[in-house]
Amino acid sequence: MQLRYAATSPFVRKVMVIAIETGLVDRIETIAAPGSPLKPNRDGPAAAPLAKIPALLTDEGELLYDSPVICEYLDGLHDGARFFPRGKGRWQALRRQALGDGILDAAITVRYEMTLRPAELQWRDWCDAQAGKWRAALDALEAERLDDGFDIGHVTLACTLGYLDFRFPDEAWREARPRLAAWYESVAQRPSLLQTRPPG
Ligand SMILES: N[C@@H](CCC(=O)N[C@@H](CS)C(=O)NCC(=O)O)C(=O)O
Structure with a gap:
């Protein structure tokens, strides 16, 4: 492949x-x-x-x-535990994946705005609105119990939080979200996440 x-x-x-x-x-x-x-x-x-x-x-x-x-x-190519659960847990896993992907879409859009668009054309209100989306999503995650396994939802959320740290180091998302921060600190130690950390 x-x-x-x-x-x-x-x-x-x-x-x-x-x-x-x-x-x-x-x-x-x-x-x-x-x-x-x-x-x-x-x-x-x-x-x-x-x-x-x-x-x-x-x-x-x-x-x-x-x-x-x-x-x-x-x-679908391996015999181990499924990352896309078939029965119980499927919709929760897919919903969490969608939430993480949505945070990433908002964050990447802002990054493109700030790095690709000429400074005089950058739209601050629009960037703030996108940041508002990802902050509301992080607040929703703080209210969830995430230590319930490791499926595609968890994979996506771990990659999402890693991206915020990588591209938006001043975001300080952990400050008001101690449960989410604690979950991320523990999941980030998995070899698969350590081996795929963004450069730098
Ligand atoms: N929904 C897509 C998003 C992929 C995406 O936006 N990738 C970015 C890089 S992180 C990209 O290729 N950007 C180039 C572009 O938007 O033209 C997915 O989940 O794979």
């Missing part, structure tokens, strides 16, 4: 965490393909129409994209 990859992408990180946790990582060849909305990159193997990463070319030649799709595909 070939995976379009960047070590800084939290969506790629989700895929790599699942690949490590399921023992599939050695079957995946990573293709460096940094993503930028201003320079859509469709060169090389496993390029997807939206030019986003991750994208996975399976051994059967099928192109898959969007991290939830790729993660669920990988989860």
